[in-house]
Amino acid sequence: MNRHPAKFCFVIHPLSLEDVARYEPGAAGKGAPIIRKILEWMPSYAAAHITGVRTPDGRETEGWFVAAPLLPEQLLELPREDVYQRILRAIEIGVELGANVAGLGAFTGVVGDGGVTIAERAPIPVTTGNSLTIAAGIQSLFRGAAEMGIDPAETTAVVVGATGSIGSACARLIAPRVKHVILVARNLTRLAKFHDEVRHTLGCASSYTTNIAEAVRHGRLILTATSSTHDVIEPEDLPAGAVVCELSLPHDVSRRVALERPDVLVTEGGNMCVPGNPVFERVREPGTVFDLNLPPRTALACMSETMVLALEHRLENYTLGRGIDLQKVIDIEAMATRCGFTLADMRAFDTAITPEKIAATREAAERRRQIPA
Template sequence: MNTFAFMIHPIEIGDIARKFGPLGKLPPRLVESLFKYAPPLKVSQITGVRSKHAQTEGWFVACPITSRLMIDLPEEYVIKKIIKTGKLAQKLGAKILGLGAFTSVVGDAGITIDKNLDIAVTTGNSYTVATAVEGAREAAALMGHNLKRCHAVVVGATGSIGRVCASLLARDVHALTLVAREKTRLEELAHRITYESGVAPRITSDIRHALHNAQIVITVTSAVDTIIGAEDLMPGAVVCDVSRPRNVSREVAEKRNDVLVIEGGVVEVPGQVNFNFNFGFPPGMSYACMAETMMLSMEGRYESFSLGRDMSLQQVEEISALARKHGFKLAGFRSFERAVTREQIARIRENARHALNTPRAK
């Protein structure tokens, strides 16, 4: 039997209280501090993943550390906790382990974890890139944008996901801006993209300046707090937020009816999948990183696929081909845990048109 496991962790303190109700009565920071000493958990069994070619089943396993603690605690401590959770996946019978959320970015992005386990490991980043760019392209078209005339911005461009997203977008858009903190790495990436595509990206560490005239934004940083607010975006902007925790503030949804924010990497899983755990998605849908783990298992490819920070376009194209083979596909659009219909997108598009044609008050 093809088997897999996928590692999750509490994104924020409230996630612990929702899973373990009585803990919600304690002070949140106390709960967070206590929970980090808990052992790894088997959360649920996943069944019903099936295509016309193969099937698989697996488990959610949880590493009991919040996103904030994964940043604040010593890296060695965090990696040991992740490895211990991976050992639980091995014990359950998984043959490949997917790393979710911050477990995929701490340290060397899965390489050390892979070396300390007897099963294959993937971050799922290759299919996350594929679906993020596909989603951004489709959403931009629905918003009436011609990609060849668009200015696109990639926030977190020097990360493993951001680099490949930038390379893919460079093939389609008129102008590209890369945003990250380290100037040297930005310059190296910009030079490579220019060589590959002929597009000469701008580079900056100033997010707000980069965003003020961007029609398309893909944001994929490891920031714990939101970094994009309601005043940062132009009317009609399409923002694909791949990060967890989110990079885009919820106030964008509350205050800007002329901007489309979508979640990156929401995928329809083939078969009659039952996750036996509510992680905020409708039935039958998963994150792209989960989907990559499943499709590698269905192929019997128990190899470490997306690891480290040097992901290639070839990997993205290869995993996209596996997705087509087994019937994994982009599952429409979601924004802040809710589905976004084409009718809603049409209203956002009209609001943006009106905002762009209305002179701003001085």
């Protein structure tokens, strides 16, 4: 069957003031209050054109990153309807450029009901990209365990953000492979209800708490996927030799962990290698690269999910809201593999994690375990 290739758009937003300067070099050096005010008034715009995404069997797609240029806290705090309008306008810009499916990046997929209302109002199908993020996060967590010589079946795992769209699915997928799972979130009522719903199906011992530091102290495998706008995982709470898989954007793990805990392996779990020869080009300055702050040919798993849906011509609302269908996670992982997407090499705190770094981390963990508590 010879079908017209589908195209995608993906709504992005700056995660921090440094990101604003990366998107708009002219913003560098301006004060935070001015930047915030400018962003409040700045309309959505096409930021990057992505070409060269090609599957091993020769299928191609192209697409656009369209910015709804608000910071995470602005997306959460500004009037909900204004935020929805900004995101919907970004999708319309994508449609005007030719997109057939839209992805919601970072907090544009978190705000409100996790994409449900946006999908109802958008002219094309919408996904948050969370299903492939979940699949990539699970692969990353257990890859980290293997690298650190941890046997998951003998280990306690902690899922931070366990009632969320990503966290709740991750909890259900991690539990059958570990000895004990601790679920963490802020809202105790929702957390207790979720635990009650799933505890008999988890396949391991389980508990829950709103005390992140306490939970983290007990787990050697930690996956974090919160919608917090500040650090939630601090170096003093992590046990020796822990593996932390970070899915949150902006990140949950304090940068102090990189400096103060050489015995802990932190890995950004949601990065994927894009097949073909992908080029991310700035729309306003053709010929210049749009800096995603990732290695070349690498994209976030949520972006990758949107690309996969275009490549596979699955023009449907794929992942929306909380309570994700685990079959969709399995299906998008298989589709992504068929399209040639692979888990990116390990990386954290803007640095690649080399085999030498892993060996040094294991040695530091061994040394720390020998220090009497």
